[in-house]
Amino acid sequence: MAKVLISDKLSPTAVQVFKDKGVEVDYLPDLGKDKDKLLEVIGQYDGLAIRSATKATEKVIAAADNLKVIGRAGIGVDNVDIDAATQRGVIVMNTPFGNSITTAEHAIAMMFACARQIPAADASTQQGKWEKSKFMGVEITNKTLGVIGCGNIGGIVATRAVGLKMKVIAFDPFLSPERAIELGVEKVELEDLFKRADFISLHTPLTDKTRNVVSREAIASMKDGVRIINCARGGLVDEEALAEALKSGKVAGAAFDVFSEEPAKENVLFGCPNIVCTPHLGASTSEAQENVAIQVAEQMADYLVNGAVSNALNMPSITAEEAPRLTPFVKLAEQLGSFAGQLTETGLKGVRIEYEGQVADMNTRALTSVVLSGVLKPLLSSVNMVSAPAVAKDRGIVVEETRREQQGAYENYIRLTILTERQERSVAGTVFSNGKPRIIQIKGINMEATLGETMLYITNHDKPGFIGRLGTVLGQEALNIATFNLGRKEAGDEAIALLEIDGDVSEPIVKQIEGLEGVVQTKVLKFAL
Numbered sequence: 001m002a003k004v005l006i007s008d009k010l011s012p013t014a015v016q017v018f019k020d021k022g023v024e025v026d027y028l029p030d031l032g033k034d035k036d037k038l039l040e041v042i043g044q045y046d047g048l049a050i051r052s053a054t055k056a057t058e059k060v061i062a063a064a065d066n067l068k069v070i071g072r073a074g075i076g077v078d079n080v081d082i083d084a085a086t087q088r089g090v091i092v093m094n095t096p097f098g099n100s101i102t103t104a105e106h107a108i109a110m111m112f113a114c115a116r117q118i119p120a121a122d123a124s125t126q127q128g129k130w131e132k133s134k135f136m137g138v139e140i141t142n143k144t145l146g147v148i149g150c151g152n153i154g155g156i157v158a159t160r161a162v163g164l165k166m167k168v169i170a171f172d173p174f175l176s177p178e179r180a181i182e183l184g185v186e187k188v189e190l191e192d193l194f195k196r197a198d199f200i201s202l203h204t205p206l207t208d209k210t211r212n213v214v215s216r217e218a219i220a221s222m223k224d225g226v227r228i229i230n231c232a233r234g235g236l237v238d239e240e241a242l243a244e245a246l247k248s249g250k251v252a253g254a255a256f257d258v259f260s261e262e263p264a265k266e267n268v269l270f271g272c273p274n275i276v277c278t279p280h281l282g283a284s285t286s287e288a289q290e291n292v293a294i295q296v297a298e299q300m301a302d303y304l305v306n307g308a309v310s311n312a313l314n315m316p317s318i319t320a321e322e323a324p325r326l327t328p329f330v331k332l333a334e335q336l337g338s339f340a341g342q343l344t345e346t347g348l349k350g351v352r353i354e355y356e357g358q359v360a361d362m363n364t365r366a367l368t369s370v371v372l373s374g375v376l377k378p379l380l381s382s383v384n385m386v387s388a389p390a391v392a393k394d395r396g397i398v399v400e401e402t403r404r405e406q407q408g409a410y411e412n413y414i415r416l417t418i419l420t421e422r423q424e425r426s427v428a429g430t431v432f433s434n435g436k437p438r439i440i441q442i443k444g445i446n447m448e449a450t451l452g453e454t455m456l457y458i459t460n461h462d463k464p465g466f467i468g469r470l471g472t473v474l475g476q477e478a479l480n481i482a483t484f485n486l487g488r489k490e491a492g493d494e495a496i497a498l499l500e501i502d503g504d505v506s507e508p509i510v511k512q513i514e515g516l517e518g519v520v521q522t523k524v525l526k527f528a529l
């Protein structure tokens with residue numbers, strides 16, 4: 001039974017979802033903060049479910065020998081080393097929508113808090129001061145809100161703000177004109193947004209491009225009296241520059257839920273005039289936490305139990321519905337990849353995968369990942385379907401995928417061609433209606449073979465007596481032939497024999513076979529069944 005560790009504070013509903021789906025679960029909500037303890041125990045788990053306190057670093061992932069999936073109950077995955085996870089074949093999933101409404105509502109609440117200085121006014125009133133004239137606010141009606149990053153959360157903030165009678169302008173390179181119209185926002189350039197906005201709200205991930213997107217220069221180009229809200233990620237705003245601008249009055253107010261360093265015990269913004277701070281509370285409502293906990297547990301369990309993949313950041317999705325239909329093709333893809341990988345001895349330059357018939361309409365991205373992992377495994381032991389596309393890319397292996405309708409006799413058909421420095425070689429297979437994969441072509445030579453654990457692959461010249469000589473060698477060595485498959489180009493031309501052998505074929509036996517008249521190549525191939 002798969003075993004999952006929940007190492008951050010998640011709604012207990014997640015525990016129940018895991019159990020109901022047949023996954024063993026340890027709920028240790030404070031463990032994520034204890035790096036050493038996490039390193040000590042992580043090796044026993046197949047899955048790790050986290051919020052933001054647990055840091056799934058390269059070191060943690062390296063120590064996680066059995067780990068298959070990391071599930072982030074939330075959106076941002078800054079606390080997960082995705083590259084390290086990918087290299088080790090660990091899927092990283094998030095829950096992209098479960099907390100977006102809640103976070104957008106927090107941004108709107110922060111905008112009001114900032115416009116009317118509610119936290120400071122509250123503190124003053126409860127201290128018995130009655131400072132009516134000190135807390136003069138501004139209306140938001142008819143003001144311009146500049147949204148930087150108009151995705152899920154930015155889009156919700158924008159529509160809420162339109163409902164509050166604000167004029168909304170948005171900067172997002174990926175915002176289509178149609179979507180902008182749908183949201184009721186004006187798509188603008190960043191410089192334009194800085195010049196025109198009365199309020200600015202940030203909703204992008206933190207990337208190399210977005211780090212310090214609100215820089216000192218950007219602040220200088222803004223309207224005097226602008227107000228800035230950040231409920232996305234610390235690091236999007238130059239905090240030093242903002243602190244100075246708050247002190248000088250250039251920026252009239254700011255509301256921050258996120259900080260460049262978290263937990264933010266100290267920050268240059270603390271104590272500045274008209275600053276409102278919350279401790280990364282954007283997603284903290286009971287509704288959002290229930291949503292993300294259930295969703296992450298369902299996704300992780302679906303993967304661990306059924307192989308379904310959703311909302312993965314480093315792997316194509318496989319829905320729970322398509323997983324069973326895809327399974328026999330995954331097996332075939334694995335076999336084709338492994339077959340070709342074991343026969344590849346010189347530098348691999350490219351991989352071409354052709355999908356024909358029914359399989360062409362399936363999730364071929366996932367199948368291609370499986371083929372690649374099969375090809376690369378004999379060369380790199382730690383690769384799997386998650387890491388294979390990245391590994392192939394890193395090594396400059398060109399991957400080409402084509403899909404077409406059924407053309408020949410087979411209802412479905414996958415052909416894998418390997419391009420090396422020296423040659424081009426292909427192997428093709430199909431899945432029969434009983435769900436069993438078959439190899440149907442090797443190097444353009446037709447045959448029909450089921451792969452077993454140990455296969456003997458021999459290429460030879462098609463001459464009389466070869467089969468007898470081969471049978472004699474194997475018989476003398478007490479090796480039983482389970483299946484014997486033959487194919488040839490033309491009579492007397494190149495031929496292939498593919499035999500399933502019960503037991504191991506040792507190197508000396510391979511040498512004996514290589515010495516037989518007419519044999520060109522002999523190779524023992526191993527397959528995981």
Ligand SMILES: NC(=O)C1=CN([C@@H]2O[C@H](COP(=O)(O)OP(=O)(O)OC[C@H]3O[C@@H](n4cnc5c(N)ncnc54)[C@H](O)[C@@H]3O)[C@@H](O)[C@H]2O)C=CC1
Pocket residue numbers: 074075076077096099100103148149150151152153154171172173174175203204205206209210231232233257258280281282283284
């Ligand atoms: N404070 C909190 O508790 C929470 C914070 N978040 C954070 O909110 C942020 C937004 O989340 P979602 O809306 O769900 O993400 P999303 O992926 O739906 O939207 C992000 C948008 O940013 C845009 N973008 C990317 N690079 C950009 C750039 N250089 N300039 C302008 N726009 C750019 C993208 O095109 C996309 O539309 C994330 O950083 C997430 O981690 C999310 C949930 C809770």
Ligand SMILES: O=C(O)CCC(=O)C(=O)O
Pocket residue numbers: 051052073074075076077099280281282283284
């Ligand atoms: O889990 C949390 O409280 C943080 C949520 C968040 O920042 C996210 O989902 O990106």
